[in-house]
Amino acid sequence: MAKEKNYVSEAVMRRMPKYYRHLTDMEKAGIERISSKELSKRMGLTASQIRQDFNCFGGFGQQGYGYNVSELRQEIQKILGLHNEYHIIIIGAGNLGQALANYTGFEKDGFFVKALFDINPRLIGMSIRGIPIYDIDEMESFISENEVHIAAICTPKEKAQEAAEILIQSGVKGIWNFAAVDIAVPNQAIVENVHLSDSLYTLSFRMSDD
């Protein structure tokens, strides 16, 4: 039974999706139970860390038995908020924006793309998988008329901050930022960055590291 959710460290939070991913794979593979020790081998963590992590949220296991894979998966699904449905809009219908819109893999977790927005007249009016591309000027009214939980910012980096401000003012709570800038936002908003260039630089660093 999960405890009241208190403060969870960044480190723990970043491991939760990984647990969820592995548990989903295990469930699919028909594995019914797993001990923290087995799981630690599988995931490259320590058994101790796994038990500590889970105990941030309450005990999910049983002494002498371990964890029931399906149950544990379901608990973590709830912790991650993946029992909810999320509506996403994509700001910027360039390469990346279109690729995100085309990708259906997030729908199984309840994430649905509802619209894209762009300034390019050639793109406006088109659609991707039936998802319309609108003029960026219609963004605010779209948000007020439709429930939008998350906005993925796929604009050039110069436009990202401005877009974020409008989005947050319009009531969007979650920003999934793909632009290569650090966006400043008020407290109530949440920004999750996907800095592809940072990731590539890190790879470069480790490749030249000796």
Add this chain to the structure above:
Amino acid sequence: MAKEKNYVSEAVMRRMPKYYRHLTDMEKAGIERISSKELSKRMGLTASQIRQDFNCFGGFGQQGYGYNVSELRQEIQKILGLHNEYHIIIIGAGNLGQALANYTGFEKDGFFVKALFDINPRLIGMSIRGIPIYDIDEMESFISENEVHIAAICTPKEKAQEAAEILIQSGVKGIWNFAAVDIAVPNQAIVENVHLSDSLYTLSFRMSDD
């Protein structure tokens, strides 16, 4: 003057691209010098941490003055290995693979996409921005005949591990993994993961966190 590069913690390593990004922006904005204190405000870190971070690599500053933006940027560029040129191939020419191939933003940092590989006969023979899409069966011979530093894995997750193994056997050192699996690799290879689903789950978690 940069010291011999020793062990650098994961935490420090992950901050280096961010420094590089901010310094590049500052240089572009014509800022000549900056103190650790000013930089700390700008980046949301502490001045102490910034000085500690830089001292992993040797001292780049001057007492009483601070840091010269251009010089510091150049030092970090070298630390990150961004003075080199990298050849990238993309495995999987679906939405994401194509988006990456279309994106030119990494070229300014010396990353060039040389080819894509896929199993889909409809895609094989086509090209993106002049970059050819080849049959996946030609991957090994392409690598042996061309210098390939980095392979971006954009395949479905079921194929990612196998692709990684072939790539590493063929001599590719860096794997930029976009598939939603944790790839197991031998020591000499380096994997940098971009787990978009993990990122989205984290966003969901923080949005439902109260």
Add this chain to the structure above:
DNA sequence: TAGATTGTTAATCGATTAACAATC
């Protein structure tokens, strides 16, 4: 019951912050 493995407390390790002497 005996064996296994959790949940949890205590010990260790590493990263961040604070402080200050060195020095430009």
Add this chain to the structure above:
DNA sequence: TAGATTGTTAATCGATTAACAATC
């Protein structure tokens, strides 16, 4: 020189690991 700010050492904080009593 005096003021500013680094480079670096010491103190603190937090995260990971180890240990073990609780218990299935």
